[in-house]
Amino acid sequence: MKNIFHKIGAALILSSAFFFTGCEPEFENDITVSRGELNLSKYVAVGNSLTAGFQDNGLYLEGQVYSYPNILANQFSFAGGGAFVQPYFSEAQSNGSGYIRLAGISATGSPTLAPVTTNLAVRTDAQPLPGGPRLTKFADAAKVQNWGVPGISVLSSAYNEYGNVNPYFERLLTDAEVTAKTTYIQKVVATQPTFFSLWLGNNDVLTYATSGGVAVASNPFSNMTPVAQFQAIYQQLAGGLVQGGKAKGIVMNIPDVTSVPFFTTVTQASVRRSTGNDQLVIYIRDEAAPNGARPIADGDYILLTTQANLGRQDDVTLPSGTVKIPHGFHPANPLNDNEVLDKVEVAEIKTRTSELNAIIEQTAKSANLAFFDVHAYFNNIKSGFSMSGINYSPAFITGNLFSLDGVHLTPRGYAIIANEMITRINAHYKATIPTIDVTQFRAVLIP
Incomplete structure (x- = not known):
């Protein structure tokens, strides 16, 4: 039986850490x-x-x-x-x-x-x-x-x-x-x-x-x-x-x-499970919404690469002064447009x-x-x-x-x-x- 690896040479195969089974595919x-x-x-x-x-x-x-x-x-x-x-x-x-x-x-x-x-x-x-x-x-x-x-x-x-x-x-x-x-x-x-x-x-x-x-x-x-x-x-x-x-x-x-x-991996439900907060709401930027933000809804998709930014403590300037607000968890610090694929997009x-x-x-x-x-x-x-x-x-x-x-x-x-x-x-x-x-x-x- 021919081996799928034959095209790159036996020396490389035998020395490679990724030779995954030690046998030839059948x-x-x-x-x-x-x-x-x-x-x-x-x-x-x-x-x-x-x-x-x-x-x-x-x-x-x-x-x-x-x-x-x-x-x-x-x-x-x-x-x-x-x-x-x-x-x-x-x-x-x-x-x-x-x-x-x-x-x-x-x-x-x-x-x-x-x-x-x-x-x-x-x-x-x-x-x-x-x-x-x-x-x-x-x-x-x-x-x-x-x-x-x-x-x-x-x-x-x-x-x-x-x-x-x-x-x-x-x-x-x-x-x-x-x-x-x-x-x-x-x-x-x-x-x-x-x-x-x-x-x-x-x-x-x-x-x-x-x-x-x-x-x-x-x-x-x-x-x-x-x-x-x-x-x-x-x-x-x-x-x-x-x-x-x-x-x-x-x-x-x-x-x-x-x-x-x-x-499809990062959802409001998955974030609630990982944080232990079943009341948590994720907000996304939406210029058509009041104050420019709205809660995430069915049909909106959070990008996998956004996961690392969720909950990040950002300095946000409010009328009362600058405060730390977790990213995506408050309408004053919503997820940005490039972090979400919204339902219109x-x-x-x-x-x-x-x-x-x-x-x-x-x-x-x-x-x-x-x-x-x-x-x-x-x-x-x-x-x-x-x-x-x-x-x-x-x-x-x-x-x-x-x-x-x-x-x-x-x-x-x-x-x-x-x-x-x-x-x-x-x-x-x-x-x-x-x-x-x-x-x-x-x-x-x-x-």
Whole structure:
């Protein structure tokens, strides 16, 4: 049985602390393997952070190894799939951009998170880009087949200065390509795959959502992408990958932002439990409300990143003088707009997501590509499900699906998504590519 780790070398595997089982992943079911209508000799993955294997608020070697494209490529190899080149960080810089780990659980049951800052691939010899510090260049970028770029959107994929903005994209370009203002679309279309996966578009709404519905004037990609622009760029990208019908692929759409724990974990009820105060009221800023604040209501979502600020003692100036008031627990010191996604913003995001998803689905149908409705999938599992005796849900940490940033998946979550993709690929292209045993992949690491 081929090993999912074979592509990065035995020396690295044997020395890696994250080799999680000590055995090779096996087929989930015993089947006769067939590629059906597919030519899998060159698989290329196109997408954002989810495609790159981003997890725990960072991109690092373990996440790259357990990315869903690497899992797919491993399974494709049993049906004639060729080599798959990922832009791995080196073992010496295995922690990549840095990430967060679970350090423990507090007495009130809240997770304690700590940053990982050793063995980074962050460059100190060059000025940071607007999107963050530069990262060590991948030496063999011309052969890259996993084009997952954290932070990229459909809108920015056509931006010719993006190599001077996003460090994850810049590390995959030569200096000459950066100077020539090579776009993401140009790079991925030039790969000429025989099969591709396309999961791009999330950040065309998610960037705005994770900022609490606040767009920054200096960042042209911080608002939701207009529908007409999205359609023109997305169809250009998909058309370039299809190559007039020469290549086949699978297309995924945009999940509902309210289906991920970044938006659903921190609630008034959970804060009441953690503080032991069942009368506590959380207030959010609302310029339309009396005094500019109102109690949080159904349909409002507190961001996961806001949790650390709740109850912080702030100096607030009142007519009677300056006093200490806990942040979010009093109308005089409500949560700010960038700490909450209110129900009006949620409705706007849901509408735009629906509009963009309609374009994605129609594009897939027009090109006769396999389609995975991720939006429906994540909404269908909101209440949880069981697989092989293990329970899964979108719950933060305990749900086994989402990593510590509340947006990106755990290795097991990525394996589950890979299996769902294989199921749809098999159905559409009359193939019998084997799925993988997801229990051999870890969920959140508990200290």
